[in-house]
Amino acid sequence: MAKYYFRKDDEYCHEIKAHLDYMRENEIKEMEVSEAERETGSEYFFCKYFDEVGLVGESCGKECKNYEPNNGKNGRCKHYGYVYSQTDIKRILKLV
Numbered sequence: 001m002a003k004y005y006f007r008k009d010d011e012y013c014h015e016i017k018a019h020l021d022y023m024r025e026n027e028i029k030e031m032e033v034s035e036a037e038r039e040t041g042s043e044y045f046f047c048k049y050f051d052e053v054g055l056v057g058e059s060c061g062k063e064c065k066n067y068e069p070n071n072g073k074n075g076r077c078k079h080y081g082y083v084y085s086q087t088d089i090k091r092i093l094k095l096v
Helices: 016-025
Strands: 030-038 044-047 052-055 084-094
Touching: 016 030, 016 084
Parallel strands: none
Antiparallel strands: 030 084, 044 052
16 A cells, blocks of 8 residues: 655645655755555545545535446445545655
8 A cells, every 4th residue: 555645735645756746846855744644434535536525425426427436336436535644754855
């Protein structure tokens, strides 16, 4: 499973590659990121299709025009994702 990290100025977490791409695009040589931890039992979910956070049971399901069941028949949507929170574990990224 991939690890995710938060930048100080971003409410979304990303994999290391995305942070390194961001650093290249913005000519940043060094940046601190915080490790993300999946929230279990959360009342929220992350929709990967719309890049939005929603309440479990309210805004995801068959009523969504972009609903695609994970197994091709029924059940949880393949765009349904977890929410993450920031931890105290820091990492310094450096471009060489």
